[in-house]
Every structure is written in structure tokens, then in C-alpha cells.
Amino acid sequence: MDVPGPVSRFIEYLRIKTVQPTPDYAACREHLRGQARELGLAFQAHEYVAGKPVVILTWEGTEPALPSIILNSHTDVVPVFEEFWSHPPFEAARVPTADGSDYQIIARGAQDMKIVGHCYLEAIRAMQQRGERVRRTVHAVFVPDEEIGGHDGMALFVGSPEFAALNAGFALDEGMANPGDGLRVFYGERAPCWVRFVAHGQTGHGSQFIDDTAAEKLVPIIDRMMEFRREQLAAFRTPNADGSAKTLGDVTTANLTMLQSGVQHNVVPESASASVDIRMTPSIDYQAFRRWLEDLAAEHGAQAEMVQFWEDNTVTPTDASNPFWPAFEDAIAAQGIAIVREIFPAATDSRYLRRAGIPALGVTPLRNTPILLHDHNEYVLQSDVLAGIDFYTHVLAAVANVPG
Numbered sequence: 001m002d003v004p005g006p007v008s009r010f011i012e013y014l015r016i017k018t019v020q021p022t023p024d025y026a027a028c029r030e031h032l033r034g035q036a037r038e039l040g041l042a043f044q045a046h047e048y049v050a051g052k053p054v055v056i057l058t059w060e061g062t063e064p065a066l067p068s069i070i071l072n073s074h075t076d077v078v079p080v081f082e083e084f085w086s087h088p089p090f091e092a093a094r095v096p097t098a099d100g101s102d103y104q105i106i107a108r109g110a111q112d113m114k115i116v117g118h119c120y121l122e123a124i125r126a127m128q129q130r131g132e133r134v135r136r137t138v139h140a141v142f143v144p145d146e147e148i149g150g151h152d153g154m155a156l157f158v159g160s161p162e163f164a165a166l167n168a169g170f171a172l173d174e175g176m177a178n179p180g181d182g183l184r185v186f187y188g189e190r191a192p193c194w195v196r197f198v199a200h201g202q203t204g205h206g207s208q209f210i211d212d213t214a215a216e217k218l219v220p221i222i223d224r225m226m227e228f229r230r231e232q233l234a235a236f237r238t239p240n241a242d243g244s245a246k247t248l249g250d251v252t253t254a255n256l257t258m259l260q261s262g263v264q265h266n267v268v269p270e271s272a273s274a275s276v277d278i279r280m281t282p283s284i285d286y287q288a289f290r291r292w293l294e295d296l297a298a299e300h301g302a303q304a305e306m307v308q309f310w311e312d313n314t315v316t317p318t319d320a321s322n323p324f325w326p327a328f329e330d331a332i333a334a335q336g337i338a339i340v341r342e343i344f345p346a347a348t349d350s351r352y353l354r355r356a357g358i359p360a361l362g363v364t365p366l367r368n369t370p371i372l373l374h375d376h377n378e379y380v381l382q383s384d385v386l387a388g389i390d391f392y393t394h395v396l397a398a399v400a401n402v403p404g
């Protein structure tokens with residue numbers, strides 16, 4: 001059977017090896033340039049760090065003075081453990097499902113998040129083919145390096161004159177697949193607090209009772225962090241007042257991810273450190289939490305170094321105070337899809353947009369789908385690609401037609 005055009009273009013995009021730590025951004029930029037040419041969209045590529053292009057494809061609206069719609073996606077993908085894949089992760093194999101009714105498209109980036117960026121462009125294509133226009137100008141923005149924090153990508157782009165020139169009013173970005181039936185819509189995200197507790201102490205022979213060692217200072221800090229983790233886990237397992245289950249976004253998680261110390265088995269180490277990946281739920285006071293960590297360290301004669309600390313807890317309103325929300329919500333409801341509103345558990349580039357004052361929603365139109373981002377054998381169904389294109393035509397017709 002012939003491969004439908006939108007699917008073969010998706011496969012083409014997936015085959016570009018934009019894999020960290022050495023993404024082929026040049027090939028990706030050229031692929032997008034080709035798409036812009038086919039669709040008659042204006043094309044821009046800006047490098048805020050050499051070799052890391054931010055690419056913008058612009059579909060002008062009938063009322064271009066209105067604040068625009070940003071359709072954001074990142075072009076990079078995370079590394080693979082190729083030996084665990086059933087098919088080469090950058091071949092984007094199209095494999096019939098067991099019952100023969102569909103195809104799996106198996107590739108790194110299939111879910112995270114090339115399907116989203118691709119569907120944006122195909123939705124514009126489908127609308128153009130039907131002769132449709134929208135009021136607001138739509139910018140499909142393709143950014144580098146989201147997977148490593150966005151510091152050389154979205155972080156710099158939002159502060160640039162080119163971003164200001166987009167006159168952005170509302171943005172869509174990535175979400176996550178849902179194994180259940182609803183569409184997960186992320187209106188905020190937890191803030192990363194990557195803290196490294198460092199302790200220094202007396203050294204000496206490992207056979208002695210040495211006073212004031214680095215380990216003695218660090219261990220009670222780790223104990224307290226583990227206790228905090230248990231408290232938050234208990235909160236996570238406690239249903240909300242309305243009986244609904246909590247999601248990760250509702251609590252603060254803490255995981256001990258690195259421990260470093262020691263030079264030799266019989267030498268008491270001079271220093272010891274523990275790195276904790278903490279994700280703060282937006283409802284807590286971030287600065288008070290930071291002080292608590294610093295006080296905890298000081299109480300035990302150690303220091304708390306903030307490797308990353310995101311200080312902004314802006315969430316996007318999901319009520320009529322945000323004029324794009326009712327349009328978005330109605331467009332989803334009209335497709336017979338239920339919305340599940342959530343705080344994203346990890347960090348995406350949406351945090352830069354929200355901090356810059358742009359309301360942003362994180363959506364990946366994959367329902368009844370296993371969550372395979374960053375996993376082996378990441379795939380999407382061909383039917384999900386086609387449905388995703390249709391989904392964005394409805395969403396665009398709504399949000400890009402919100403009157404001024």
C-alpha cells in the first residue's frame with residue numbers, strides 16, 4: 001500500500017539524526033526550509049549559539065496585527081540504547097500492527113516530539129488545501145536543545161528581538177501521551193531545583209575514630225531529604241478532596257541521583273556530596289523552600305549549591321481570563337475528546353514562554369497510547385499521525401481565529 005504523503009514526510013523528518021549530544025541541526029533546518037518552500041511559508045533561521053538554529057515558519061493571518069499563535073516544538077531527541085530497539089531508531093520503520101489494521105512508526109523522537117512539530121505543518125497544509133485562512137498569524141517554531149535544558153535554544157530566543165517581533169499572544173508546546181482516553185493538557189510545570197549538598201571534614205586513617213568527617217555531615221541531610229520524599233509520596237497517594245487521584249504535578253518529588261566521595265578504601269574522604277533532583281510543584285513558595293534546603297545544609301555544617309533553580313511559577317489560566325482557553329476547550333470538546341488538566345512533571349521549553357508572559361499549553365495529541373518518550377522502541381501509530389493533523393486543524397481554526 002502507498003504510504004500517505006503526510007506519513008512519508010513524517011518518516012523523512014524522523015530520519016534526520018537530531019540526537020543529542022551531536023544533533024544534525026543543519027540537516028533539520030534544510031528539511032524545514034523545504035517544507036516552508038512547499039507550503040509557501042516565510043522562513044527564518046536564527047542562531048543564538050553557532051550551529052543551533054531556531055527555525056520559524058510563518059503562515060500569515062488575515063489580521064496580522066493581532067498577537068500571533070506560536071506552535072512550538074523542539075527538534076532534538078534524546079540518545080538511544082540501540083541494542084534494545086527492534087528496528088534501527090533512525091530508520092523510522094513502518095511496521096504493520098498485529099491485526100494488520102494500522103502501522104507502527106518506530107523511531108527516536110516519534111512521540112518526543114517530532115510528531116507534534118510535523119502535525120503543526122501538516123495541519124497548515126491541510127487547511128491551505130481546503131482554502132482556509134485564519135485571522136491570526138501562525139508561527140511554527142522549531143527550537144534546538146530542549147532535551148538538555150534549552151539554555152542555547154528557547155532561553156535565548158525568548159529574549160531576542162526576533163521573538164519580540166513575533167508579537168506572540170498564545171503558544172502550544174509539547175505534552176505527553178496518555179495511556180487513558182483523555183487529552184492531557186499541561187497548563188504549568190514543576191520547577192527544577194537541582195541541589196548538590198557538599199560537606200567537607202577531617203581526613204585520616206580509615207581504622208580510626210576521626211571527628212567531624214564529611215560523611216557524618218552529609219548523611220543526616222540525606223536522611224532528611226529521604227524523609228521529605230516519604231512525606232511527599234504519602235501526599236501523592238492521598239486523593240484530592242473531590243476523590244480524584246493526585247498527579248505528579250501536584251506534589252514535590254525528590255530523588256537522590258548522584259553520590260560522590262572517596263579516593264581509597266582506607267582513607268577518610270575530605271569531602272562528600274549528594275545531588276538531589278527536586279521538582280517543585282507550582283503551589284509552594286519556591287524561595288522559602290530554597291531557604292529550607294540551605295538551612296538544612298548549614299545546620300549540619302554543609303553547603304547547598306543550586307545547580308539549577310527555576311524561580312518562576314507562572315501557570316497559564318484555564319478559564320475565561322485567558323481568551324484562548326475557551327476557544328481551545330471548545331475545539332477539543334467538539335471533537336468528542338475529554339480534557340485532563342495537569343501540571344507537567346518535568347521541565348519543557350514552555351517555562352521560558354510562560355515566564356515571558358505568553359500563555360502556553362502543553363499538548364501531545366496521543367491518547368490510549370503508552371508513554372514511550374526517552375524509552376526504547378518509541379513509536380506512534382500511523383493513524384495517530386493522521387488524527388493528530390486533523391486535531392491541529394480544529395485547534396488552529398479555533399485559537400487562531402480568536403478575535404482581537
Ligand SMILES: CSCC[C@H](NC(C)=O)C(=O)O
Nearest residue numbers: 147148149192308346347348
Ligand atoms: C532542567 S532542564 C532538563 C529538562 C528535562 N526535560 C524533560 C522533558 O525531560 C527535565 O525535566 O529533566
Ligand SMILES: [Zn+2]
Nearest residue numbers: 074112113174
Ligand atoms: Zn520533548
Ligand SMILES: [Zn+2]
Nearest residue numbers: 078112147373
Ligand atoms: Zn524529551
